[in-house]
Structures are given as C-alpha cells and as structure tokens.
Amino acid sequence: MARPLDADGRPLDPEVLALPAVTSPPAAAVGPASGAGITRWWRRFARNKGAVFGLAVFVAVVAMAVFAGALAPYDPLAQGVGAPLQTPSLAHWAGTDSFGRDMLSRIIYGARIALVVGILAVLLALVVGVTLGLVAGYYGGVVDAVIMRVMDGLFAFPIIILAIAMMAVVGFGVKNLIIAVAVGFIAPFARVTRGDVLAVKEEPYIEAARLVGVGSLAIIFRHVLPNVLAPIIVQGALRVSGAIITEAGLSFLGLGPPPPTPVWGSMIAEGRNFIVMASHVSTLPGVALMVTIVGLNLLGDGLRDTLDPRMRQ
Amino acid sequence: MLRFILSRVGQTIAVLFTVSVIIFALMRMIPGDPVLMMLGDDFTQDAYQRLRAQLGFDRSIVTQYLIWIGNILAGDFGDSYLNHERVSRLVFDAFLPTLSLVVASVIVGILIAVPSGLIAAMRKDSAWDYGSMGFAIVVYSMPSFWKGIILIWIGSVYLGWFPAMGYVHPWTDFWPAMWRLALPALTLGTFFSGLVARIIRSSLLEVLDQDYIKAARAKGVRQAALVYKHALSNALIPVVTVIGLQFGALLGGAVLTETVFSIPGMGRLTVSAILNRDYTVVQGTILVGVFAVVGVNLLVDLTYSFLNPKIRVT
Amino acid sequence: MRADIEPVGGGAGAPWRSPAGGDPSGDLGEPVLDVRDLTVQFSSEDGPLRAVDGVNLTVRRGEIVGLVGESGAGKSLTAEAILRLIRCPPGRITGEVWFHGQNLQALPESALARIRGKDIAMIFQNPGASLNPVFRVGDQVLEAMALHLPEPRRALRERVVDILGRVGIPSARMRAEDYPHQFSGGMAQRVMIGMGISCVPSLLIADEPSTALDVTIQAQVLALIRRLARELGVAVLLVSHDLGIISQMCHRVLVMYAGKIVEEASVATVFAAPAHPYTRGLIDCLPRLEGTGPLAAIAGTMPGLRAVPPGCRFHPRCPVAEPRCAEEEPEPRRLGPDQAAACHLLGP
Numbered sequence: 014m015a016r017p018l019d020a021d022g023r024p025l026d027p028e029v030l031a032l033p034a035v036t037s038p039p040a041a042a043v044g045p046a047s048g049a050g051i052t053r054w055w056r057r058f059a060r061n062k063g064a065v066f067g068l069a070v071f072v073a074v075v076a077m078a079v080f081a082g083a084l085a086p087y088d089p090l091a092q093g094v095g096a097p098l099q100t101p102s103l104a105h106w107a108g109t110d111s112f113g114r115d116m117l118s119r120i121i122y123g124a125r126i127a128l129v130v131g132i133l134a135v136l137l138a139l140v141v142g143v144t145l146g147l148v149a150g151y152y153g154g155v156v157d158a159v160i161m162r163v164m165d166g167l168f169a170f171p172i173i174i175l176a177i178a179m180m181a182v183v184g185f186g187v188k189n190l191i192i193a194v195a196v197g198f199i200a201p202f203a204r205v206t207r208g209d210v211l212a213v214k215e216e217p218y219i220e221a222a223r224l225v226g227v228g229s230l231a232i233i234f235r236h237v238l239p240n241v242l243a244p245i246i247v248q249g250a251l252r253v254s255g256a257i258i259t260e261a262g263l264s265f266l267g268l269g270p271p272p273p274t275p276v277w278g279s280m281i282a283e284g285r286n287f288i289v290m291a292s293h294v295s296t297l298p299g300v301a302l303m304v305t306i307v308g309l310n311l312l313g314d315g316l317r318d319t320l321d322p323r324m325r326q
Numbered sequence: 327m328l329r330f331i332l333s334r335v336g337q338t339i340a341v342l343f344t345v346s347v348i349i350f351a352l353m354r355m356i357p358g359d360p361v362l363m364m365l366g367d368d369f370t371q372d373a374y375q376r377l378r379a380q381l382g383f384d385r386s387i388v389t390q391y392l393i394w395i396g397n398i399l400a401g402d403f404g405d406s407y408l409n410h411e412r413v414s415r416l417v418f419d420a421f422l423p424t425l426s427l428v429v430a431s432v433i434v435g436i437l438i439a440v441p442s443g444l445i446a447a448m449r450k451d452s453a454w455d456y457g458s459m460g461f462a463i464v465v466y467s468m469p470s471f472w473k474g475i476i477l478i479w480i481g482s483v484y485l486g487w488f489p490a491m492g493y494v495h496p497w498t499d500f501w502p503a504m505w506r507l508a509l510p511a512l513t514l515g516t517f518f519s520g521l522v523a524r525i526i527r528s529s530l531l532e533v534l535d536q537d538y539i540k541a542a543r544a545k546g547v548r549q550a551a552l553v554y555k556h557a558l559s560n561a562l563i564p565v566v567t568v569i570g571l572q573f574g575a576l577l578g579g580a581v582l583t584e585t586v587f588s589i590p591g592m593g594r595l596t597v598s599a600i601l602n603r604d605y606t607v608v609q610g611t612i613l614v615g616v617f618a619v620v621g622v623n624l625l626v627d628l629t630y631s632f633l634n635p636k637i638r639v640t
Numbered sequence: 641m642r643a644d645i646e647p648v649g650g651g652a653g654a655p656w657r658s659p660a661g662g663d664p665s666g667d668l669g670e671p672v673l674d675v676r677d678l679t680v681q682f683s684s685e686d687g688p689l690r691a692v693d694g695v696n697l698t699v700r701r702g703e704i705v706g707l708v709g710e711s712g713a714g715k716s717l718t719a720e721a722i723l724r725l726i727r728c729p730p731g732r733i734t735g736e737v738w739f740h741g742q743n744l745q746a747l748p749e750s751a752l753a754r755i756r757g758k759d760i761a762m763i764f765q766n767p768g769a770s771l772n773p774v775f776r777v778g779d780q781v782l783e784a785m786a787l788h789l790p791e792p793r794r795a796l797r798e799r800v801v802d803i804l805g806r807v808g809i810p811s812a813r814m815r816a817e818d819y820p821h822q823f824s825g826g827m828a829q830r831v832m833i834g835m836g837i838s839c840v841p842s843l844l845i846a847d848e849p850s851t852a853l854d855v856t857i858q859a860q861v862l863a864l865i866r867r868l869a870r871e872l873g874v875a876v877l878l879v880s881h882d883l884g885i886i887s888q889m890c891h892r893v894l895v896m897y898a899g900k901i902v903e904e905a906s907v908a909t910v911f912a913a914p915a916h917p918y919t920r921g922l923i924d925c926l927p928r929l930e931g932t933g934p935l936a937a938i939a940g941t942m943p944g945l946r947a948v949p950p951g952c953r954f955h956p957r958c959p960v961a962e963p964r965c966a967e968e969e970p971e972p973r974r975l976g977p978d979q980a981a982a983c984h985l986l987g988p
Contacts, residue, residue, distance in 0.1 A: 063463075166344030169620045170612075171578030174596070178612055181600055182355045258469050262582050265471045266597050281472055285586075292479050299472035306467040540725055541770035545835065546757030546787045548750070559774050635774055635819040 057319045064315020070308025077124040085118035089275045098291040108293045110283065112273075116294065119275035120301050126269075126276045127305065130187065131257035134194035138256075139249050141195070142202025147233050147241075149203065150210025161207065164200040172197030172255070173262050180268050187270050194259045198252050205248055209241035216240075251313035254306045261302055277302045327638050330631050338624045345616050346398070350391050353609050398613065404606040406599075413610040416595065421614060423493050424580055424591035427514065430507050431576065432569070434515030435522060442519065443526025448553065450531065459524060466520025470579045474513040474586035481509050491588035510587045514579050518572065525568050530561040563633050570626025574619045672842050672875040673699040673722070678735035680714070680721045682945075688732070689945040692718050693899040695735075697877075699843065704869050704876040706886040706907070708922075709896035710942050715879045716765075718896070719847045722877075723756055724749075740842070758788040761836030765848040767828035771820035777831055778804075778816025784835045799838070807834040807864060826857030833864055837874070844868065847879045862889055883926055887911060892978070895919050898942055898953040901972070905979035915981040917958045952984065960985060 059065055077084060086106075087094050093113040094105075101108040107116035149160040167175070172194075179193035213219065214237070222232050263269050264278025272279065277298040284295030361378050362369065378384060382393040397404070403413035439462075446458040465473070482490040488509050496503040533539065534557055542556050581593030588594070592611045599607035631637040680692035692714040699705045707715045720726050721733050722744065737744040740759065744752060756762075764770045771780060781800045786793055804812035807830040820828060829849060836844055846865060850858035866889060868874045880886055886893050886907065893910055895903040895918065903916040914920045921938040940957040943949060949956050955965035964984050972982040 162340060162344050163348070165341045166348050169341055169345050169574065169616050169623075170348075171574040171581075171615070171619065173578040173581055174612055174615055177581075177596060177600055178349075178352050178608065181603075181605060181608055182352055182357075184357075254467070261469050262471060262578075265469075265582065266585060267601060268597075278469075278471075281475065285475060288475060288479055289483050292483075295472070295475050296479070299469065299475070302472060303464075303468050306469065307464060310463060310467050537764060537766055537769035538772045540720075541762075541764055541832070542772065543725055544723055544756055544762040544764075545784045546753045546755070547783070548753050556772055560772070563774075633774075636821045639819055639822065 063311040067312030087115035089118040137195040138198035142199040146203040146206025150207040167200040254309035403610040420595040430511035431514035435518030438519035439522035442523040447530035462520040462523040465516040471582040674738040702873040706890035706893035714899040761841040762845040903981040
C-alpha cells in the first residue's frame with residue numbers, strides 16, 4: 014500500500030503511475046522494429062477488442078478529416094441548402110441547423126479542426142515538455158528545481174482554465190487555440206520525461222559516453238532521448254483525446270474558431286437553443302465527438318498495455 | 327508524521343507562490359494598458375498617473391509583483407473593469423454555487439463509483455465487470471457540456487422531472503436547491519465516477535491478492551467481512567489521493583457545466599469576464615480557483631497520511 | 641477416532657498411511673488429519689493442470705510432519721487446499737480431507753470458516769505481509785479469538801496480551817497497540833503463531849514459517865513450534881524446502897515432486913536410507929562439513945505444470961532411470977514399517 018511518490022517525495026500523477034521506469038539497455042527499449050517484432054506486437058494489440066475499436070475509430074476520423082471534401086454531400090458553409098432545423102431525413106442524414114446548413118457535412122468537416130488542434134497541441138506540448146524534462150532531469154540541481162517548480166505551478170491549473178487564461182493573453186484564432194490547449198499539457202510531459210531521464214541517467218552506457226568525451230547535448234539527444242521516447246509516445250497518444258475535449262470545451266464556450274467554421278464544440282453550443290424541437294443540432298455533433306474520444310481513449314489504453322509489459326489490467 | 331505535514335505545507339506554499347507568479351505574468355502579458363482599462367470612462371491624465379503610481383507601474387516588475395501579491399493577501403483583488411465592483415465580492419458570490427456543485431458532484435460520483443468498482447472487482451472478468459468498466463469509460467469520455475445537454479433533454483424536456491437551469495443555495499432552500507442541482511451534479515458526478523470506479527477496481531483487485539487477506543480467511547473471517555472490513559479499508563486509501571488529484575479536472579468540468587445549466591458560479595463568471603476582456607475578474611477567479619485546487623490537494627495528502635498507519639505512526 | 645483410519649494394508653493410498661511409523665516411543669496420539677487423494681487442478685487454455693496430484697498424508701496428535709520439495713512442487717498448494725484457501729474457480733479441489741470425523745471438502749463455506757482459525761490454524765511464509773497494515777496488531781489477534789470464542793471482548797483483550805507475552809513479545813500490552821509495520825519479521829511471525837494458537841487448535845499448518853527470517857530468529861520460531869507440539873499436543877504440518885529444518889523439527893517427512901508424493905518416511909530413515917532417487921539426490925545436495933569435493937546437484941529442473949513428462953515425473957532427471965520409467969507411473973511401495981516410496985526400481 015505504498016504511496017506512490019516520485020524521487021522528491023512528491024505524489025505522482027496517476028497517468029505517471031502507468032509508465033514503466035526505463036531500466037533496460039538501449040537495444041531492448043529502442044531497436045528498429047523488425048518484421049517479427051511488429052507482427053508480434055500487433056497480435057498482442059489485436060487481442061484487446063477495445064483497442065482495435067479505438068484504432069478503427071481513429072482511422073475513420075482521420076479519413077473523415079482528410080477526405081472531407083469527397084465525403085461531405087454539401088458545402089458545410091452553404092446556408093439554405095435545406096429548410097432550417099430539419100430533423101434527419103434521406104436528403105440530409107444528420108438534418109439541418111438553424112441556418113439551413115447540412116449537418117452531416119458540417120460534422121465531417123468538424124473532424125478537421127478537432128484533429129488538427131488536438132494533434133498539434135499535443136505535439137507542441139510534447140516538444141516543449143520533453144525538452145524541459147530532459148534538461149531538468151539531466152542537469153539536475155538548480156535548473157531542475159526551478160523547472161520542476163514551474164511545472165508544479167502549471168500542474169495546479171485545471172487545463173481548461175489555463176487554456177482560457179492563455180487565450181486572454183494570445184487572443185483568439187486557430188493558431189492561438191492550439192497554443193492555449195498545449196500549455197496545459199506541457200507539465201505532464203515534462204514530469205514524465207524527467208522521471209525517466211533520472212532513471213536512464215544512472216545507466217552505465219551514459220557514464221561510458223561521458224567518459225569517452227561525448228558532449229552533454231549529444232548525450233541528451235542521442236543517448237538519453239531514444240530510451241525515454243517510447244513511454245512518451247504512449248503518453249502523447251493518451252493525451253490527444255484530452256486535447257480534443259479541451260478544444261471542444263473552449264469552442265463550446267465561444268472561444269474557439271469563429272463561426273461559420275464547422276467545429277463540433279460550437280455546433281453543440283448553437284444547438285442548445287433548439288434542444289426542445291430540434292435536438293439533433295446538439296446531439297449529433299456530440300455523438301461524433303464522444304465516439305472520437307472514446308475511441309482515442311481505448312486506443313491509448315491499448316497502446317499503453319501492449320507497449321508496457323508490466324502494466325497490470 | 328509531523329515532519330510529513332510540515333514538508334507538505336512547505337511544498338504547498340512553494341506551489342502557491344509559483345502559481346501566483348504565473349498568474350501575475352500572464353496578466354502582464356495581456357496586450358493593452360491595464361491602467362487605462364481600469365480607469366475606463368473615468369480617464370483623466372491625473373487619475374491615470376495616480377493609479378499608475380499606486381499600482382507601482384513606474385517601478386520594477388518585482389515591486390509590482392510585491393504590491394500585487396500584497397493586495398491579494400489583504401483581500402484586495404481590484405475592481406472589475408466593467409462595473410467597478412470589487413472583484414473579491416464578485417468572486418465570493420460566485421464561489422459558493424461552484425462549491426455546492428462540486429461537493430454534490432463528488433458525492434454523486436462516489437455513490438456511483440464505489441459499488442461499481444466493487445462489483446467489477448468482485449466479479450472480475452464477468453459481464454458485471456465489463457459492463458461496469460465499459461460504463462465508466464463511456465461516461466468519462468463524454469464531454470461534460472454535451473452530457474449536460476443530453477441530460478437536460480432527457481430529464482427536463484422529455485421526462486419533465488428536473489428544471490433545466492437555475493440555482494438556489496442549498497442552505498437557503500434545501501429541496502428546490504437539490505432539484506436544480508440534480509442534473510448538473512449528475513453531469514459532473516458521472517465524469518468523476520468514471521475515473522474513480524476504475525481506480526477502485528484495480529486497487530481492490532490488488533488488495534485481494536495480498537497475503538493478509540489469505541491469512542484473514544485462514545483465521546476464519548467470512549467473505550463479507552473479508553471484503554468490507556479487511557480489503558476495502560486498504561483499497562480505498564489510494565482512492566483518497568486520486569480524488570485530490572482529480573479535483574482540478576473537476577473544477578475544469580464545473581466551468582463548462584455551469585455554462586450549460588446557467589449556474590452563477592465561478593466558471594460562468596470567468597468565461598463572461600474573458601469575453602468582456604474584464605481581466606481583473608479573470609485574474610481573481612483563476613487565483614481563487616487554482617488556490618482551491620492546491621488547497622484541496624494539500625488536504626487530501628494530509629488525510630492520506632492520517633489514514634495510512636505507516637505514515638501516521640512513527 | 642475413526643476406526644478405518646488405521647491401515648490394514650489394503651485400499652488406495654494404504655502404503656502411505658502408517659501411524660506406527662516414526663514413533664518408536666509410542667507417545668504420539670491419534671491421527672488428527674487424514675488427507676486422501678487430494679488433487680488441485682487449474683483450468684487453462686491447454687486443459688486442466690494438476691498442481692497437486694493424488695496426495696495422501698496423515699498427521700497425528702503431537703506429531704510434526706514435514707512436507708518437503710523444491711519451489712513449485714505443490715507443497716504450499718497442498719497446505720492451502722486443506723483449508724480450501726484456493727480460489728475455485730479457476731482452481732478445483734477434489735479428494736477428501738478428514739478432520740475430527742468430518743470431510744472438510746464436503747463442508748459448506750460457513751462451516752469451514754468456523755473451523756479455520758479455531759481447530760485448524762495456518763501460518764504463512766511472509767509474516768509481515770500476513771498482517772493487515774491498517775489494523776492494530778492486538779485487534780487482529782483479538783479478531784481471531786472473537787470470531788470463535790464466546791467470551792466477551794473485554795475478557796479476550798486480556799488474553800491477547802497474555803498470548804503475545806507467551807510467544808515471547810516483550811512489553812506485550814504496549815505492543816498490542818502497535819501496527820504491523822512496527823514489528824520485525826521475527827516478531828510478526830510470533831504474532832501470527834500467537835494468533836494461530838489463540839483458540840487452541842488441534843492442527844497447525846505452517847507454510848515455510850521461517851524462510852523469510854534471519855537464521856537466529858528462525859531457530860527461535862521453530863523452537864516455539866516444537867514446544868507447541870510437545871507441550872500442547874498440537875499436530876503440525878510443516879511445509880518447507882529446507883531439509884535441514886525438516887531434520888531438526890519433524891518426526892516424519894513426505895517428499896513431494898511435481899505435484900506427487902514420491903517418498904514418505906520417518907526422518908531418521910529418510911536421512912539414513914533414502915529410497916527414492918529424488919530423495920537421494922536431495923540429500924546428496926546438502927553440503928557436508930567433511931570432504932572438499934564439488935557440491936552435488938540434481939541435473940535439470942522440475943517440470944512446469946504444462947510440461948509434465950509421461951510415466952514417472954522424475955525420470956528425465958533420474959540417474960538410474962529405466963525404459964519402464966518413461967512409460968508407467970510408479971505406484972507407491974511399502975518398504976518397511978516407516979517408509980514408502982513410488983519408484984519402479986524398488987520392487988514389483
């Protein structure tokens with residue numbers, strides 16, 4: 014019943030608890046996936062039905078976003094293609110909104126913003142967070158203390174509140190939305206990376222590299238980084254769903270891309286006024302959002318379970 | 327134990343300091359001249375210079391911070407740009423509804439999560455297990471604002487049982503308050519339960535595997551006592567920690583839920599303030615919100631250290 | 641006591657049941673525990689796996705019977721199966737466990753719970769882990785008694801202190817208020833023993849009671865168990881992988897391999913004249929004070945549950961195996977008043 018504490022005795026974020034401490038030498042942890050390795054990994058992964066479903070959902074959403082032009086029956090911005098607030102029918106599978114726009118097309122195009130913001134925000138957070146974690150973990154001392162204190166501070170903010178605060182500073186727009194959402198995820202990446210770096214730092218091959226005279230930066234990027242990368246990628250995958258939910262929340266509040274851009278969050282907000290007579294305007298984009306999130310969560314769980322052999326179910 | 331308490335309190339103060347610096351920095355980074363915005367329509371050169379000096383804008387950034395934090399600690403959060411009301415008043419008025427919502431949600435969440443996680447663990451790998459955990463994943467993944475809208479549609483429009491919006495303080499008028507809190511608490515509470523149920527399940531499974539459970543059974547303890555007395559008392563302890571860690575997420579969810587259900591809480595205040603560029607209010611709500619999260623985390627850690635004999639004794 | 645427990649030379653498992661064995665002075669009492677054909681199976685994708693296969697053993701009043709074997713031989717499972725502490729499913733226990741005129745395997749869970757801790761007590765390998773970390777030690781010992789004895793709790797509290805004192809815990813009254821993490825391994829094991837005997841059981845099952853302890857503490861704990869058998873007449877089933885402990889403690893020993901009993905004898909006989917090749921191998925492995933040759937070892941490792949060899953389970957590692965050993969499983973053969981072994985080379 015040991016309290017999970019990190020190296021400084023601070024309680025660990027539950028996501029962090031899910032990660033393995035990296036203790037195996039480089040060959041085992043990294044290594045380019047050989048043909049046999051991939052098929053074996055895939056078979057393990059495929060046993061988890063939820064994860065496979067998640068993968069399917071992910072592929073479907075990506076397809077929706079990429080091929081939106083081909084898939085959408087109407088122009089998502091075109092008003093009046095149908096009578097306003099029509100419930101789902103043969104002509105409009107998802108009905109129409111208050112401006113007479115086809116809901117299905119808007120939902121399909123909505124996948125674009127969701128994925129773009131979600132993935133880019135996580136990537137940005139990953140790059141910044143991992144760098145900070147690498148530096149903090151490797152150099153230790155004052156640098157470590159300062160960086161981790163700032164991370165602790167960031168960690169205390171609920172993600173959406175931090176995002177709202179960031180939007181006050183940087184303003185609106187898709188680019189700023191990405192930055193705002195990313196800020197909330199920097200701290201978890203930094204913490205996790207730092208933890209793994211601390212473990213890897215003690216490995217003999219790091220000391221060997223140092224003795225031979227390899228410079229610090231080279232050590233960090235060529236030796237330390239590849240060995241902490243695997244759990245970080247898993248973390249990244251897990252966080253995309255969180256980023257998408259945050260973006261949807263911000264859009265719902267009116268802080269997202271301005272109308273008439275089709276964004277699931279704002280579509281749900283628009284539909285609120287018509288909940289009584291035309292509930293589909295709110296419900297259907299929400300279904301799309303929910304399925305995406307559930308799928309991504311299941312996919313993330315599945316990835317984590319297969320990439321970390323020590324994870325108990 | 328005393329050493330643990332002191333170190334945790336020390337950590338908390340450090341985090342609060344960092345948080346205040348972050349908020350201060352964010353506020354200063356907002357484009358525009360805050361003094362100008364604060365004066366609004368009452369602008370005169372004179373007033374401008376005076377306010378500027380009073381807030382320390384003509385001095386170093388460190389001094390500005392010290393003045394700022396000094397005011398904060400004295401309870402002066404400044405005035406709203408919009409209507410020049412005391413921000414502290416606005417935030418306090420908004421704090422109570424949010425508090426009611428969060429407390430109600432935690433209660434609902436625990437009421438759902440504990441039996442759910444328990445059954446899932448006791449009947450591992452059965453339909454109960456998959457069903458429970460499946461339900462947990464779904465409610466955890468549902469965006470809270472959408473879930474709120476769906477619940478309004480079901481509970482208010484379709485069934486007509488609950489009001490769709492509005493808020494009453496529970497201490498003013500209990501039953502009407504409960505009626506209005508029902509749907510929002512369900513919205514936020516199910517999100518909370520989705521997470522907690524999974525943790526209870528895995529915690530319980532781990533505990534049931536322990537030697538002391540086997541030894542207790544060998545002593546003659548019956549199944550019911552084994553689970554409810556011996557296992558649960560160990561399994562629930564890490565759950566306390568999780569509650570604390572998730573409090574931040576809960577507060578974030580409250581922001582959205584309040585908007586959906588028109589509850590006059592901190593979430594709604596923050597959002598409307600940001601849309602109106604009323605930055606002193608934004609600063610006030612974020613400060614209070616984050617301080618609350620940090621405070622709850624501290625409380626939770628202290629509770630944990632009290633519950634865990636390995637820390638409480640020696 | 642049941643009359644049919646005395647062997648008359650016939651019937652299944654008869655060669656194993658010999659109350660006359662290992663008791664030259666005749667001061668051991670009636671059989672307390674009589675296990676017949678105990679089998680523990682686990683279902684798996686490859687079919688049912690038998691971790692314990694047809695085990696027979698008896699323990700008499702005041703007797704210490706050892707169950708010895710390598711890790712994974714099934715000793716702990718046998719011990720746990722007696723009290724049905726194994727989760728079924730996925731496990732499945734068959735066979736009979738006769739105790740005080742009742743077949744424990746046929747009892748419903750509630751009746752068995754009344755016997756556990758009261759008439760049969762069990763202590764485990766890791767004493768620190770056997771105590772619930774969130775309850776005070778005194779309360780846990782109290783629970784053991786309160787579950788079975790009619791006296792009011794206040795009276796039982798006094799007994800708790802008394803018991804802790806008797807198993808050698810200093811400042812017992814104060815220590816009873818402490819938590820398990822404040823006890824060392826040796827002290828914790830004493831607490832477990834105290835808990836075990838608190839209701840004066842007829843049988844104590846000790847599963848590797850001293851393995852996790854320092855050598856000096858080991859000696860104290862074992863001495864405590866020996867006193868229980870001698871002074872209180874408690875029957876003891878001692879599970880261990882350590883032949884040295886077996887030789888110090890037990891009257892009789894059963895050697896277990898891959899789920900089956902391969903030899904049973906009095907301790908004197910087993911060390912002087914081991915019959916089964918596996919037993920001989922085990923004893924040869926013990927380092928001796930005289931001589932400086934290399935340490936002996938038994939080649940190979942014990943097969944896992946899924947890889948049980950046909951015929952005699954030991955034959956792949958047996959230095960004197962014959963072709964027959966790979967085909968037929970040997971039946972136990974009686975070799976004397978106090979010895980029996982299952983090996984083809986011991987006779988017809």
